[in-house]
Amino acid sequence: xxxxxxxxxxxxxxxxxxxxxxxxxxxxxxxxxxxxxxxxxxxxxxxxxxxxxxxxxxxxxxxxxxxxxxxxxxxxxxxxxxxxxxxxxxxxxxxxxxxxxxxxxxxxxxxxxxxxxxxxxxxxxxxxxxxxxxxxxxxxxxxxxxxxxxxxxxxxxxxxxxxxxxxxxxxxxxxxxxxxxxxxxxxxxxxxxxxxxxxxxxxxxxxxxxxxxxxx
Amino acid sequence: xxxxxxxxxxxxxxxxxxxxxxxxxxxxxxxxxxxxxxxxxxxxxxxxxxxxxxxxxxxxxxxxxxxxxxxxxxxxxxxxxxxxxxxxxxxxxxxxxxxxxxxxxxxxxxxxxxxxxxxxxxxxxxxxxxxxxxxxxxxxxxxxxxxxxxxxxxxxxxxxxxxxxxxxxxxxxxxxxxxxxxxxxxxxxxxxxxxxxxxxxxxxxxxxxxxxxxxxxxxxxxxxxxxxxxxxxxxxxxxxxxxxxxxxxxxxxxxxxxxxxxxxxxxxxx
Amino acid sequence: xxxxxxxxxxxxxxxxxxxxxxxxxxxxxxxxxxxxxxxxxxxxxxxxxxxxxxxxxxxxxxxxxxxxxxxxxxxxxxxxxxxxxxxxxxxxxxxxxxxxxxxxxxxxxxxxxxxxxxxxxxxxxxxxxxxxxxxxxxxxxxxxxxxxxxxxxxxxxxxxxxxxxxxxxxxxxxxxxxxxxxxxxxxxxxxxxxxxxxxxxxxxxxxxxxxxxxxxxxxx
Numbered sequence: 001x002x003x004x005x006x007x008x009x010x011x012x013x014x015x016x017x018x019x020x021x022x023x024x025x026x027x028x029x030x031x032x033x034x035x036x037x038x039x040x041x042x043x044x045x046x047x048x049x050x051x052x053x054x055x056x057x058x059x060x061x062x063x064x065x066x067x068x069x070x071x072x073x074x075x076x077x078x079x080x081x082x083x084x085x086x087x088x089x090x091x092x093x094x095x096x097x098x099x100x101x102x103x104x105x106x107x108x109x110x111x112x113x114x115x116x117x118x119x120x121x122x123x124x125x126x127x128x129x130x131x132x133x134x135x136x137x138x139x140x141x142x143x144x145x146x147x148x149x150x151x152x153x154x155x156x157x158x159x160x161x162x163x164x165x166x167x168x169x170x171x172x173x174x175x176x177x178x179x180x181x182x183x184x185x186x187x188x189x190x191x192x193x194x195x196x197x198x199x200x201x202x203x204x205x206x207x208x209x210x211x212x213x214x215x216x
Numbered sequence: 217x218x219x220x221x222x223x224x225x226x227x228x229x230x231x232x233x234x235x236x237x238x239x240x241x242x243x244x245x246x247x248x249x250x251x252x253x254x255x256x257x258x259x260x261x262x263x264x265x266x267x268x269x270x271x272x273x274x275x276x277x278x279x280x281x282x283x284x285x286x287x288x289x290x291x292x293x294x295x296x297x298x299x300x301x302x303x304x305x306x307x308x309x310x311x312x313x314x315x316x317x318x319x320x321x322x323x324x325x326x327x328x329x330x331x332x333x334x335x336x337x338x339x340x341x342x343x344x345x346x347x348x349x350x351x352x353x354x355x356x357x358x359x360x361x362x363x364x365x366x367x368x369x370x371x372x373x374x375x376x377x378x379x380x381x382x383x384x385x386x387x388x389x390x391x392x393x394x395x396x397x398x399x400x401x402x403x404x405x406x407x408x409x410x411x412x413x414x415x416x417x418x419x420x421x422x423x424x425x426x427x428x429x430x431x432x433x434x435x436x437x438x439x440x441x442x443x444x445x446x447x448x449x450x451x452x453x454x455x456x457x458x459x460x461x462x463x464x465x466x467x468x469x470x471x472x473x474x475x476x477x478x479x480x481x482x483x484x485x486x
Numbered sequence: 487x488x489x490x491x492x493x494x495x496x497x498x499x500x501x502x503x504x505x506x507x508x509x510x511x512x513x514x515x516x517x518x519x520x521x522x523x524x525x526x527x528x529x530x531x532x533x534x535x536x537x538x539x540x541x542x543x544x545x546x547x548x549x550x551x552x553x554x555x556x557x558x559x560x561x562x563x564x565x566x567x568x569x570x571x572x573x574x575x576x577x578x579x580x581x582x583x584x585x586x587x588x589x590x591x592x593x594x595x596x597x598x599x600x601x602x603x604x605x606x607x608x609x610x611x612x613x614x615x616x617x618x619x620x621x622x623x624x625x626x627x628x629x630x631x632x633x634x635x636x637x638x639x640x641x642x643x644x645x646x647x648x649x650x651x652x653x654x655x656x657x658x659x660x661x662x663x664x665x666x667x668x669x670x671x672x673x674x675x676x677x678x679x680x681x682x683x684x685x686x687x688x689x690x691x692x693x694x695x696x697x698x699x700x701x702x703x704x705x706x
Contacts, residue, residue, distance in 0.1 A: 058686060061633075062679035064640040066654065067671050074393065075668055077400035085386075100637055107629045107693065111595065145591030146630045153637075156548040165386050165397070167365065170548055174298040174647075175366030175387070181301035181327060183558045191547055191555075198546030213594070254649075258662045265659040269493040294659075295569070295649035299554065303649075306558045392661050420665065 005182045006189045016172035017193055023086065023158040023168060024197070027093040028151050034094065035101030040131075042106050053102070060099025065160050068092045073164035089161035093154065100150050108143030109135060140212040148205035152198055169193060241445035242288065246310055250289040251446070253279050254309035257294035258390070261415045261470045262315040274470040275313035278334060278437070281462065282453050298366060304328050304440055311450070312438045315412070317368040320484040322438070329447040333434030334454055334463055336475040339372045340410035341426040342417070344398060350405055353428055357381040362394045362403035368433075373407045376430035382407070391416065395423065409433075411471050418472050432481040489664040490673060493656070500656040501677055504642050507570070507652070508681070511577045512635060518578075519585020526586070527593045537586060544583035549644045552576040557648040569649035577642070584634055592627030593619070632689030636682045643678075653677050 006013070041053040069092040073083060083091065112135050120130040162171025173190040177183045246252045255263040257271055266272040271292050283290035293309060304312045305327035316322065316330070317337075323330045343350045350356060356377065363370045365387040373382065386403055388394045391413075394406050399422065406413065410429045417423045436454070439447040457463040458477045468474050490497070526534035544552065553576035557569065567575055596619055604614040646655030657674040661667045 058683070061636055061686065062682040064643060064654075064675055064678045066640070066643060067675035067678075070671050071668065074396040074400065077402070082400070082402070100633065103633045104630065107626075107633070110629075110693075111626055142591065142595050142626055145587055145594070146634075152545045155546070159548045159550060162365070163389055163393070165388055165393070165402075167387050170550055171365060171387075171389070173551070174296075177302055177554075178298040178300075178366040179368075180321075181305050181325075183299075183302040183306070183554060184562070187551055187555055187559065191551055194548060194551070195543060195546045198542065202542055202546075258659045260662050264662055265493065265496070265656075267489055267492045267663060269496045293569070293649050294651060294655070296647045299558065299647055299649070302558050306561050308557075308561065390658075390662075392658075392667055396667065 001185060002182060003185055005176065005180045005185050009176055012172055012176070013169075013189065013193065016167055016169045017197075019086075019161070019166055019168040020155075020158050020170075021197065023089050023093065023161050023166070024155045026090045027097055027154050027158065030090070030094045031097035031101050031154065032147075032151075034098040035105055038098060038102040039105035039109060042102065043109065057099050057102060060096050061103070063096065065092065065096045065157060066163060068096060069160055069164050085165045086161075088164050089158070089166050092164075093157060093160070097150070097154050097157070100153075101147060104146045104150060105139075105143055107146075108139035108141075111142040112138050137212060140208075144205065144209050144212065148201065148208075151205075152201055155197055155201060156194070241286075241443055241449050244443040244446065245288070246307075247291065250291050251279070251283055251286075251311060252309045253290060253292045254300045254303055254312045255292055255294060255314045256297050256300065257292075259297070259315060259412070260391075262412070263313070274335070274466060275315060275437075277466050277470065278457075278463070279311070279313045281457070281466070282450055285453055286449060301328065301438065304438055307440065307442060310440050310443060310446060315435050316438050318434045318436055318483065319368055323483055326441060328441050329439045329444065331436045331439060331447060331451045331454055333458075333477070333480055334436045335411070335467060336432060336434055336477060336480055337409045337411050338429035338432040339369050339376055339407065340413070340429050342398075342406035342408055342413040343404070343424055343426070345422055345424040347404070350426075352426060353377065353430065356405055358384075359404035360384045360386065360402070361405055361407045362386050362388055362397060363407045364388060364390060364394065367408070369408050372431040372433065395420075398423070411473075411475075414473070415471055432479070433484070434480060489660050489666070490670060493660050496651075496656050496660075497653070497673070497677070500651055500653045501681075503570075503650070504639070504652045504677075505681065507574060507577070507645070507650075508639055508642060511574055511581055512638070515578050515581030515585050516631070519582045520589045522582070522586050523589035523593060526590060541583040541586050544580050545587065547580075549576065549580055549641050550647055552580055553644060553648050572648050573642075573645040573650045576648075577645075581638070584638075585631070588630050588634060589623065589627050591630065592623035595626045596622050628695075629689060629693035632685060632692050636685040636689055639681045639685065640678050 038053050038056060041049040042057070044050050044053075069089065072092045073085065073088040076083060116134060117130065120134065158168055159170035161168050162174070167175075169190055173186055176186050180186070242249065255271075255275055257263055257265055261273050263271070263273045263275045271294070276292065279290050279292075295303065297314065300312045300314055301316070301322075303309060312328070318330050318333060322328075341350060341353060341356060350359065353376070358381070361373070361382050361384065363373075363385060370385065386397075388397065394403075394408075395416065397403050398406055410425060413423070414425045417425050437450065439450060454463070464474050464477070522537055526537045553573055556567065556576040557572040560567065560572070600618060601614065604618055609618075642652055643654035645652050646658065653674055657670050661670050664670060
C-alpha cells in the first residue's frame with residue numbers, strides 16, 4: 001500500500017468532492033420538488049395531465065442518463081444553446097431523477113386506501129389539506145425507503161457528470177488510477193468519501209423514517 | 217553465395233540467444249502459448265474497432281507481428297484506458313498495447329516493464345482549420361485548452377510553454393468529446409500528442425494539427441513484471457523492427473506518415 | 487449510419503450480453519435481497535445491524551468503484567472471476583443491497599397490529615406470512631421492485647470499464663471511427679429504452695394487479 005498517491009493528490013480529491021456534493025445536492029432537492037406535482041398529476045381527473053405525466057415518466061426512465069447528458073451538453077450547441085458544464089449536468093440528472101422520484105411517490109400515495117380520500121371528500125375537506133395532513137404523512141412510510149434509496153443513486157449518479165467536462169469524484173479517481181496505476185489505494189479513498197457523503201443521506205433518511213413510523 | 221551463407225549464419229547467431237529464451241517466457245504466460253493483450257479499442261489509430269467491426273490499429277498490428285515471430289497466439293482484451301495499467305499490475309494481461317507513453321514514472325515502475333520505444337511522438341497544437349488566431353505555439357497563451365482527463369500530455373504541455381501561459385484547462389473523457397467541443401467553440405485548442413490528432417485531421421478537414429512538435433516523447437508496450445523473459449524476447453524483436461523498417465512500415469500504414477527513430481529522445485528521468 | 491450497419495452484429499451481441507447479465511443479476515439479487523429482508527425484520531438486531539451496514543456500503547458506492555474493486559483488487563487475494571464474472575459479482579452485490587431496502591420497506595408497511603390479530607386468532611407464523619404478510623408486502627414492494635429494475639438496466643453500461651463489451655462499450659468504439667456521434671448515441675439510448683420499456687410494461691401490469699382497491703381515486 002502506498003498512500004502517498006492519495007495524500008499528495010489531496011487537493012484534487014477535495015475539489016472533486018466539492019463538485020460531487022454541489023451536483024448531487026442540487027439534483028436531489030430539485031428532483032424531489034419537481035416529482036411531487038408530477039406524481040399527483042399522474043392520478044389527476046384531467047386526462048391531459050395524466051398523459052403528460054405518464055409520458056414524462058416513460059421518457060426519462062427509458063432514456064439512459066449518459067445519453068441525455070451527452071445530447072444536452074454536446075448536442076444543444078448545434079441549436080445555439082450553450083449550457084455551462086455544471087448546469088448541464090444538474091439539468092440532465094434532475095430531469096431523469098424526477099421521473100424516478102415521481103414513481104416512488106405515486107406508489108406511496110396509492111398505498112393509502114381510497115376510502116380515506118372519499119371520506120375527506122364527503123367531509124368537504126379540500127384536497128390540499130387532505131394531502132398535507134392525512135395522505136402524505138401515511139404515504140411517507142411507503143415512499144421514504146425507496147425514495148431515499150433513489151437519492152443515494154443520485155449521489156452515485158453524479159459520477160456521470162464527468163462526461164460533460166466536470167471533474168467530480170469518480171472522474172478524478174479514474175484519472176488518478178490511469179495516471180498512477182495504484183487502483184486499490186485510490187478506490188479505497190474514493191469509496192470512503194462516497195460512504196461519508198452517503199452516511200449523511202442515510203442518517204437523514206433514518207430520522208425522517210422514524211418520524212413517520214407507526215407507533216407499535 | 218558464401219556471403220549469403222555467412223549473412224544467414226550471422227542472422228541465425230543473432231537470433232540464437234533469443235530462441236533459447238523463447239521457452240522461458242512461455243512458462244509464465246497467463247494462457248498456454250497465448251499472449252493476452254490489454255487494449256482500449258477506442259483510440260484511433262492505435263487501437264480501434266474498424267468499420268467492419270474488427271479490432272485494428274497500430275498496436276494490434278505490432279502485437280500480431282510480435283506474436284507471429286515468437287510463435288505464439290495473441291488474444292486481445294478491450295477495456296477503458298483507466299483499467300489497463302492497473303490491470304497489468306494486477307496480473308490480468310501479459311502486456312498492454314495501447315499507445316502507452318514512456319514516462320519517467322512508468323519506466324521506473326516495479327509493477328510492469330516498459331519496452332524500448334516503438335514510436336516517436338510529441339505534443340502539438342490541434343485546432344479548428346478555420347481558426348486563424350492560432351498559427352503557432354506562440355498563440356496559445358491565454359486560450360482555452362481541452363485535454364483528455366488522466367492523460368500524460370497536459371504535464372508535458374505545461375513544460376513546453378512559458379509559465380502561466382496556459383491556465384484555462386478543461387478536462388474531457390476522450391477524443392470524441394474533445395473534437396465535439398472544439399467544433400462547438402467551447403475550447404480554442406486541444407493539447408494532445410501529434411500523431412493521434414494528425415490521423416483524425418487526415419479524415420476531418422475541419423481539424424488541423426500544427427506541424428511544430430514539442431517535448432518529444434516515446435511510446436511503447438508495457439509487459440507484466442511477472443514475466444521478464446517475455447519482456448526480453450519482445451524487446452529484442454522491437455529493437456530489430458526499429459532497425460529493419462518493420463515498425464516504420466506499420467507507422468506509415470496506420471498514421472499516414474513515418475517517424476524518425478534516429479531522433480529518439482533520451483528516456484525521461486524523474 | 488455506415489458504421490452502425492457494418493457493426494450491427496456487434497450491437498446485437500452486446501444487447502444479448504446486456505440482457506442475460508441483467509436477468510441473472512436480477513434473479514440472484516432479488517432472491518437473496520428478499521430473504522435477507524425477512525431475516526432482518528424477524529431476527530432482530532444481531533442480523534439487521536450488519537445487514538444495514540452492508541446495504542449502506544453497497545448502496546453508497548458507485549457501481550464503477552465496486553466493479554473496479556472486483557476486477558482489479560480480488561485477484562490480489564486469489565479470486566479471479568474474469569471480466570464478465572467481476573461485473574456480475576459487482577452488480578449482484580449492489581443489487582442485493584437495493585432489493586434488501588425495497589423488501590424491507592414492504593415489510594415495514596405491514597401494520598404490526600395485524601400480526602397481533604393473527605396471533606390472537608391462533609394462526610401459525612408460516613400461515614401468517616403466506617396468507618397475510620406476503621400478499622401485502624408483494625403489493626407494496628412489486629411496483630418499487632419493477633421501477634428499480636427498469637432503471638437498473640442502464641447502469642450496466644458501467645461494465646465497459648472492466649472489459650465487458652456491452653452496448654455502451656460497443657457504441658463508444660463505433661463513435662471513435664464514425665462522424666455521427668449523436669446518431670450512435672441515440673442508437674444506444676434506443677436499445678436501453680427498449681429493454682427498459684419492456685420492464686415498464688411489466689411494472690404497469692404488476693402495479694395494476696396489486697393496487698386495484700387503492701390510490702387517490704380522484705377519477706371515480
